[in-house]
Amino acid sequence: MGQKQDMEKELGYLCVDGFIKGMVDARTLTTAFEIGLIDALLQKRPAPPEALARDIRCPKNGLDMLLELLATNNVIARTNGTIRLTAEFKEALDYRDLLLAKLDFAHIAAHDFIEYFSQLVADPQGFMQRASMFRLFSYGRCFDASRENLELAQRWVRITTMLTRFEAGVCFKHHEFRNYRRMLDIGGNSGEFALQACRRHQWLKATVFDLPLVCNIGQAHVSGEPEASRIRFIKGDALSDDLPGDFDLVTLKSVLHDWPDQETQLLLHKAAGAVRPGGTLLIFERGPLDIAKTGLPYSLIPILLFAHTFRGPDMYRKSLAAWGFREIDITWIDLETPFFLITAVKPA
Incomplete structure (x- = not known):
């Protein structure tokens, strides 16, 4: 493998960001993982929406709404009445743990961005005191191995x-x-x-x-x-x-x-x-x-x-x-x- 191809391979993980471009894209993708839709599609390959709804125990109208949103993000595609994962998203699933970590990280940050962005711009120190992101990344809590401290540290260390x-x-x-x-x-x-x-x-x-x-x-x-x-x-x-x-x-x-x-x-x-x-x-x-x-x-x-x-x-x-x-x-x-x-x- 040439040096250029070797580097392209190392950078392959960046493909996950293409599925986290917008808040709606990220939230719907997180839901698809949470309710088992992604794993159902990996197991069953192309499947009709009715079968997917039964398998993951999701109301058909709710699943239809989710599928439409996932299709706009190129996560799924429809073929002859069945639902399948796109080739591009399957490539991103090679980095599944990273994708899930980035989704989690973005969702943590989104609340702080919505609530406190004005402070971030005008008063960075005040922002750091208010933002949940900096309470999560609280190094001062990494000396005492309490259950709460351990759970917080495990979350940010995973990311x-x-x-x-x-x-x-x-x-x-x-x-x-x-x-x-x-x-x-x-x-x-x-x-x-x-x-x-x-x-x-x-x-x-x-x-x-x-x-x-x-x-x-x-x-x-x-x-x-x-x-x-x-x-x-x-x-x-x-x-x-x-x-x-x-x-x-x-x-x-x-x-x-x-x-x-x-x-x-x-x-x-x-x-x-x-x-x-x-x-x-x-x-x-x-x-x-x-x-x-x-x-x-x-x-x-x-x-x-x-x-x-x-x-x-x-x-x-x-x-x-x-x-x-x-x-x-x-x-x-x-x-x-x-x-x-x-x-x-x-x-x-």
């Missing part, structure tokens, strides 16, 4: 894990990991980024540093994988606790945008200190939204809510250069929004 599962492959296509043996992933969440790296490189050992409750979820996430013995979790607060050191690769994947400039500089400096001489620091982050280029489909409403937090790479580049890092390379990557990849080598 970020699905995003990372497919974004990781893009990162690996732009930076070669084969020469690394010891990797530290700061804020590594469920360990998905480390898992994907270890899966591709059997000699790599990874350490994930994250909050205690997140590490508990992460250990369960990787426990059944063949690579589990090469992934360890260290519980702590990267802002206040010491990080382990002497790694030939330290990664920060979708972490730094969560923090104001002062905390970001602290995290970056501590990450730099964990890199052994001659090792590499890697940053993979979402950049500022380019709405004129991407538009704003419903699937990107969650990203819009974080719009004030996304930076370009300049601050990171200047800091790394000031600390003596060399071979600082910045690559912009177009996914559903712009990403950038920074790699820098610590002087020996």
Whole structure:
């Protein structure tokens, strides 16, 4: 497979966004999953509406309304009086978990967008205090393993894990990991980024540093994988606790945008200190939204809510250069929004 085809394969997951362009599209698709229609069509192949209504125990008039809405979103098509899933939607179902996670993420964000968008524009700090999105992503609740805290963390970790599962492959296509043996992933969440790296490189050992409750979820996430013995979790607060050191690769994947400039500089400096001489620091982050280029489909409403937090790479580049890092390379990557990849080598 050529390099271009290989990259197209890694980007194949982006097809799911085509079915989450509008709120009505997303809500009707979620309903189709919830009431079992998608699975019924996968099992029965083309089926008449009457049979589908019986199978999923749905009133025929309600199902007809749903089918019409799904047809406008190219999820289903009618052929000789039967209903079938389109080829395009079947392709998206190859990424079913990601599709469901993005639907969930968008629905969480939609309420905040409708209720508090004026605050997002005029008072970002006030918006963050009101929005349910930021109560969900409440890192302060990841120290106490109460049932409520666990349920909240599991929900957002599931979303970020699905995003990372497919974004990781893009990162690996732009930076070669084969020469690394010891990797530290700061804020590594469920360990998905480390898992994907270890899966591709059997000699790599990874350490994930994250909050205690997140590490508990992460250990369960990787426990059944063949690579589990090469992934360890260290519980702590990267802002206040010491990080382990002497790694030939330290990664920060979708972490730094969560923090104001002062905390970001602290995290970056501590990450730099964990890199052994001659090792590499890697940053993979979402950049500022380019709405004129991407538009704003419903699937990107969650990203819009974080719009004030996304930076370009300049601050990171200047800091790394000031600390003596060399071979600082910045690559912009177009996914559903712009990403950038920074790699820098610590002087020996």
